[in-house]
Amino acid sequence: MSETPKPDGATVERFRAVMLPHLDAAYGFARWLTRDPVVAQDVAQEAMLRALRYFHAFRGDEAKPWLLRIVRNTWTDMRAKSGAGDRPLEEIEDRAADGPDPEQSALASDQRRHVVAALAALPAEAREILVLREIEDCSYKHIAAVLDLPIGTVMSRLARAREKLAAELRGRLGRRDHGLPDM
Numbered sequence: 001m002s003e004t005p006k007p008d009g010a011t012v013e014r015f016r017a018v019m020l021p022h023l024d025a026a027y028g029f030a031r032w033l034t035r036d037p038v039v040a041q042d043v044a045q046e047a048m049l050r051a052l053r054y055f056h057a058f059r060g061d062e063a064k065p066w067l068l069r070i071v072r073n074t075w076t077d078m079r080a081k082s083g084a085g086d087r088p089l090e091e092i093e094d095r096a097a098d099g100p101d102p103e104q105s106a107l108a109s110d111q112r113r114h115v116v117a118a119l120a121a122l123p124a125e126a127r128e129i130l131v132l133r134e135i136e137d138c139s140y141k142h143i144a145a146v147l148d149l150p151i152g153t154v155m156s157r158l159a160r161a162r163e164k165l166a167a168e169l170r171g172r173l174g175r176r177d178h179g180l181p182d183m
Contacts, residue, residue, distance in 0.1 A: 015055050022064045025136050026071050032131040033075045047071040065142035118168040126161035133158055
């Protein structure tokens with residue numbers, strides 16, 4: 001293995017300016033990949049260390065997809081080393097929604113729980129592409145860079161993942177395609 005250069009003060013300052021704004025996105029993506037907030041912190045921290053270590057290779061393109069790719073690779077490496085598989089999400093975040101009144105807030109929170117549970121139930125491949133597009137708001141180009149896929153493949157996987165999410169939500173809510181409750 002080749003030795004990477006130790007970052008100097010100017011590199012560290014540039015790293016802070018370019019990468020730290022994306023720390024929340026790195027943790028959020030790691031949270032969805034790992035399904036565990038503690039492990040997600042470890043993944044995000046290790047990914048940031050790797051990003052700093054290899055920041056000399058960053059060519060000034062888009063910082064967020066570059067960092068999210070490192071997060072994904074870090075998780076893949078950590079999972080392979082530990083032999084851990086895909087574990088079910090044990091607890092779903094229960095944050096109250098910002099709403100004008102308690103009833104609307106409760107309805108929004110209930111909807112959020114259903115979507116989060118349905119998303120967590122999807123296979124990892126579908127979950128990660130949906131998180132990148134719908135939660136992290138990455139473009140197809142950025143998703144293609146993070147997942148190392150052609151844009152056409154990103155588009156088709158995203159369409160299939162959306163179909164799986166819709167089917168999962170229909171199943172959880174007991175609704176048919178028309179959106180009405182079963183009678």
